[in-house]
Amino acid sequence: xDIVHIxxxxxxxxxxxxxxxxxALRAVSEPAGGLYVAESAKVIERAVAAGHRPRSVMVxxxxxxxxxxxxxxxxxxxxxxxxxxxxxxxxxxxxxxxxASMHRPELCTVAEVVAQAxxxxxxxxxxxxxxxxxxxxxxxxxxxxxxxxxPRCADPLYRRxxxxxxxTVFQVPWTRMPEWDAAVADLRAAGFELAxxxxxxAAVPLDAxxxxxxxxVALLLGSEGDGLSRAALDSADRTVTIxxxxxxxxxxxxxxxxxxxxxxxx
Numbered sequence: 001x002d003i004v005h006i007x008x009x010x011x012x013x014x015x016x017x018x019x020x021x022x023x024a025l026r027a028v029s030e031p032a033g034g035l036y037v038a039e040s041a042k043v044i045e046r047a048v049a050a051g052h053r054p055r056s057v058m059v060x061x062x063x064x065x066x067x068x069x070x071x072x073x074x075x076x077x078x079x080x081x082x083x084x085x086x087x088x089x090x091x092x093x094x095x096x097x098x099x100a101s102m103h104r105p106e107l108c109t110v111a112e113v114v115a116q117a118x119x120x121x122x123x124x125x126x127x128x129x130x131x132x133x134x135x136x137x138x139x140x141x142x143x144x145x146x147x148x149x150x151p152r153c154a155d156p157l158y159r160r161x162x163x164x165x166x167x168t169v170f171q172v173p174w175t176r177m178p179e180w181d182a183a184v185a186d187l188r189a190a191g192f193e194l195a196x197x198x199x200x201x202a203a204v205p206l207d208a209x210x211x212x213x214x215x216x217v218a219l220l221l222g223s224e225g226d227g228l229s230r231a232a233l234d235s236a237d238r239t240v241t242i243x244x245x246x247x248x249x250x251x252x253x254x255x256x257x258x259x260x261x262x263x264x265x266x
């Protein structure tokens with residue numbers, strides 16, 4: 001990649017990195033231009049290893065050698081900027097040394113993503129990027145073969161999601177679902193039982209469900225505020241609950257995903 005030194009925060013070549021505060025982008029699920037921003041050398045390395053292509057990189061001078069060694073076979077410019085320019089452009093103190101503007105890969109269909117899967121997470125309406133990232137980390141660490149996210153879910157490739165996931169969003173196969181009925185049809189055609197994690201008096205305790213788990217399971221999890229939608233609950237074959245104590249009725253959605261995946265790991 002070509003090395004280009006830039007001294008002004010107003011330089012239009014840095015526009016991909018401009019104003020990247022959580023407040024500004026939290027509600028944006030698919031940033032314009034088919035791009036996402038990877039933050040830190042480790043995340044950039046994992047993204048490139050997964051086959052994602054950088055359009056450019058913005059790096060502070062002291063991190064240049066490490067970034068250049070990661071991108072020897074890539075095209076596009078590396079913009080080297082002073083610390084104050086990086087902060088002025090992004091709107092926050094860039095402590096991790098480098099940001100890369102990455103081309104988004106084309107997403108596979110639901111049928112393609114789950115074709116070889118045995119256990120998957122289906123995330124519906126989860127708007128918090130940290131929860132999305134943590135759910136992906138649980139999926140990677142506890143044996144989920146794929147993750148599906150609904151149209152209203154936060155972006156798994158948003159920089160905070162990627163950071164919280166520790167880069168596992170590049171490791172676990174995933175895609176964004178179309179409308180709910182079409183996704184359910186694909187899952188049923190592939191032989192998945194749909195298990196909704198929800199509070200319900202008729203729900204099966206997780207340990208009992210895990211003892212007789214079906215061959216292929218799709219775990220449905222909803223947002224912390226509203227939970228799963230009525231459509232998701234109605235489409236489920238079983239409703240499963242994690243038995244709780246201490247006056248607590250439920251866990252954070254990513255924690256619930258981790259507990260359920262651990263129970264179903266066999």
